[in-house]
Amino acid sequence: MLVILSPDCSVAEVAAVEASITAMGYTPLAVPGENRTAICVTGNKGPVDAGPLRGLPGVVDCIRVTKPYKLVSREVHPADTVITVGRTQIGGDATPVMIAGPCSVETEARTLRIAEAVKAAGATMFRAGAFKPRTSPYDFQGLGVEALHTLRQVREQFELPIVSEIVDASHLEQMIDTVDVLQVGARNMQNFALLQRLADQPRPVLLKRGAAATLTEWLMAAEYLLAGGKRDVILCERGIRSFSDHSRNTLDLNVVPVVRQMSHLPILVDPSHGTGRRERVRAMARAGIAAGAQGLLVEAHFDPASSYTDAAQTVSDEVLKGISADLGVLAGLGSIE
Amino acid sequence: MLVILSPDCSVAEVAAVEASITAMGYTPLAVPGENRTAICVTGNKGPVDAGPLRGLPGVVDCIRVTKPYKLVSREVHPADTVITVGRTQIGGDATPVMIAGPCSVETEARTLRIAEAVKAAGATMFRAGAFKPRTSPYDFQGLGVEALHTLRQVREQFELPIVSEIVDASHLEQMIDTVDVLQVGARNMQNFALLQRLADQPRPVLLKRGAAATLTEWLMAAEYLLAGGKRDVILCERGIRSFSDHSRNTLDLNVVPVVRQMSHLPILVDPSHGTGRRERVRAMARAGIAAGAQGLLVEAHFDPASSYTDAAQTVSDEVLKGISADLGVLAGLGSIE
């Protein structure tokens, strides 16, 4: 249930509505908007009786929300969420963001050289993993705290905001000063303990879709973040698991127009994990933007073959320049009403 | 094994090479090219001994083919196959083809009106089913022979070549005069009896990917056509089956750059079956072309909601006009070397 308030209602009226919702045994969640304020009724199992709320001062309307997700839904928040990180905007009609960098943070010298190359190629944010979730316990797990120091250098020298994955809530304190956007990886999409912890910290969260997650499960994972108070959530499609074995994952670009229709949150595409093969990244970067994605997350390196991890899907900065040029062409498509 | 012949070898030399291959217990298949002639050795189970062939007059080289498919492969036929149907070219660097029309042929009056609308919207070929494969035996199975008469009217009045699905080899004789491109649907992709019959008739064949077909199985199905003598084969991605339930199928656009790399055959995308939902067709048409597809197969109608079949995924001619405009913008992307 979404309780729509009059644009000129008073703070006391808002508080009274919230108190009524609480008295009914539910939890009120304020949803600020440009032109209106709304209060979302959460915590109900079945339909909510709108009767007691309709009559309260300041209440304009009570709208039943039919999807299991609420705060991520356009029904509750019609306008696109636009997230500002440094000088970059993500979402809405902003220029598609290009976030690029190596899979893992490497030595400081190499990482700075990558940062320089991807910035020159048009990237406006830098991605690199300090802590790497790996299928094998014997594989390289990232440089950890040392990598955070390197990322700080990147941010200072190149003024590139940093996107990096958090795999353990206990790392949050260390990461929060260095990392501008905290990424939740596909394997942790339904690690609800982690999501709840991330809902209550100041950084935007980039939530990748799990390899076996339905659209609903993905949006519900985002709902955990929003229900916990975080407004700045970015979705990222990175490929699902299917029988199709010609690529590492099956990039489900169909999901892009659906997410844009159903949710106000920005959606990016990761053509690197989405294909697993360097020579296909540019084609799928084009396709992702053409489908309506609001940005890209690309693994890139000045010498891709020497990448510490995920070398096969890492592109050169030359390819990244090509993708930047493609973004200019694709801007001519305009939005689909 | 691919036996490369000298550009100036004689007909007698070609015949001698073919005779040697036959004597070894294999089957020779000539592969004509612009600048060279090659002979493909087929019918072998294991590696072929190149020794007896290398020494023959006119033989320049013997190349081992490592993929299970041969004639569909770029290893055997490096240049793009370009197929001409009426005044339309499909494949290579030709302008992406837009094939549009209703799911099923409707009454003559309505079908002609659809043809007029889609032609005005930029379609250069007309698609419509006379015989419809349906999950239920109780559902409308197409108008059959009567529909073929209607399709002839479309071809004559609007000079639109016709694409229509063949579901039974016994219909071939009836269809061949009316239909310019014979479509094999996803359910029949591995109906090898049908493929073998279609290899030996004059029309180009459009082969849709089966919903559970790997890339290799799809290309091997095309190989049945080429091995039977048909050169003009068009591939079409229309979505695969995965757990993902937000769309009718999961459009596997990743396959587009892979097919373009591995095969010389043209590849189209069908965003109608690929999504199952009208409002997502344009976004995925854009994405398909951006990924490198050489054309689109779109279900379109002057009044989509009244379509006999597949109404939910049929777009209006207005939307089709938008897609035509998008093709112009996307032409600016250029090819990825």
Added chain:
Amino acid sequence: MLVILSPDCSVAEVAAVEASITAMGYTPLAVPGENRTAICVTGNKGPVDAGPLRGLPGVVDCIRVTKPYKLVSREVHPADTVITVGRTQIGGDATPVMIAGPCSVETEARTLRIAEAVKAAGATMFRAGAFKPRTSPYDFQGLGVEALHTLRQVREQFELPIVSEIVDASHLEQMIDTVDVLQVGARNMQNFALLQRLADQPRPVLLKRGAAATLTEWLMAAEYLLAGGKRDVILCERGIRSFSDHSRNTLDLNVVPVVRQMSHLPILVDPSHGTGRRERVRAMARAGIAAGAQGLLVEAHFDPASSYTDAAQTVSDEVLKGISADLGVLAGLGSIE
């Protein structure tokens, strides 16, 4: 809609009900039962108005059928269908049938030796392919007509009914004298032209589930056979396609209790294609019967490694003896009410 007739209604009354259904624009299909006769109304798109039928003499009740499938459903035919082939019964509470033999028919001498071995191991029917659908056009496609001659020898010498796959309706005339049960393979499950042809011939049909077929699609494919007049249809689960790559297919044994609940048709399990690996066949044969399957289709050979095709999943007659013994133990489980 299912029109239930009185047990003592006359032939003229049945004809009158059928005429009324035809007059309403639908197609009547008689469903004979032990204790009652019913007439199924097919060909309707939406709900059928029961009014005009309820009042007719002999009509006891009109029941709305809610599933898209009708004739395959227990709603229409509550009792198990039991199919008799020679001295073997398939379905209901009959002893689970064991159908075994090589993937392909081999030389006459080898094939007879296989038949002797599988019969000694407990098989009561013989399976072997004369015409093989193969992913590659260059692979062995079966011995064809010659194989049919060999199968006749097996039937005569060992009194084993023959199960063999039909891949092309044009082979029907040749096969029908030799083959006791015509198998439709997974790739042809939705080859509706073939299904329609097989509905109108005297042999039982064994319909394998397509690798990407939902339960509904599979039952609807069977519905094509029943709607065409064939009553003797056997279903066979042989594994679906999923991301799981440790076996050739993912045997979906969950489907067994569901089919037994929803349909009266017998269901078998094929643990050979269901796993793709010889050493797992016995475990999954056990599991299939434990799940409620009414029989097994097993690839077996006196010397599995030398099989013409599918050697990796073919078991020895020794393993087959073990499976026969397992069937005895599993008989102790009893049915689940």
Added chain:
Amino acid sequence: MLVILSPDCSVAEVAAVEASITAMGYTPLAVPGENRTAICVTGNKGPVDAGPLRGLPGVVDCIRVTKPYKLVSREVHPADTVITVGRTQIGGDATPVMIAGPCSVETEARTLRIAEAVKAAGATMFRAGAFKPRTSPYDFQGLGVEALHTLRQVREQFELPIVSEIVDASHLEQMIDTVDVLQVGARNMQNFALLQRLADQPRPVLLKRGAAATLTEWLMAAEYLLAGGKRDVILCERGIRSFSDHSRNTLDLNVVPVVRQMSHLPILVDPSHGTGRRERVRAMARAGIAAGAQGLLVEAHFDPASSYTDAAQTVSDEVLKGISADLGVLAGLGSIE
């Protein structure tokens, strides 16, 4: 690389081998066995040079391990791992364990009544969730700490060891006194931070397969536990995600014989999550054991329809009694050599 030591080698010799492995830059892990001691070389990326190790005193052989997993593999640990919890044994040829109970811990009175019912029906361990991972943040998340108190009552009154899921490493301290086996749910199978924490505590761990996990990924997740020092790990198949929509998940019973062949760890089957439907649980419990599983994890309740969560897949204690009886019959199958 696995270094096999002589049965009569000295402690000093073992230490010397470990020191050599460390000096080579790798990590030694002792693998105790009944008849031999072995040391596993971990931390290598490529092949290990056996030369320096072969000559050391006490070294009998150096065996190259070809799978990415080592400690979970039979190559490293040939004998079945048998885990003892209270008076129950899990694994090897022990009687299959039946772990049953409600999805979530309910009120103390109801939970005790469930425990009494499932014990009477043959369960030897009790399962119930105190902390529930839920797709929706608005759904019931379990009774938490209060539930742990109830579980202690169950353990004391009915002498049933407790299996319960841990969703957050920060709950470990609270849970460890009450819970005998810590379960890692499907969604957390690749939550490596949680796995690493659980490797270093005294309770056995039951690791469910992720819904999109390949066999290798699942065994590698178990490898995280073993590499961290935990020996008592139980695997549990609970269904994977496929296109097949007739059941909640697709129970992949094919994996059971494969796991038994490749790993020494016990494997259970969860027919409740594996089907999602109460009326199919018994059939699939039978099938799971017939496939070779060493136990079952079943959601059961004295009044299934009133379950707090997962009511649709919870069986009555009557059904559980039937499953207990089935286990007796299935014991007659014997193992497959």
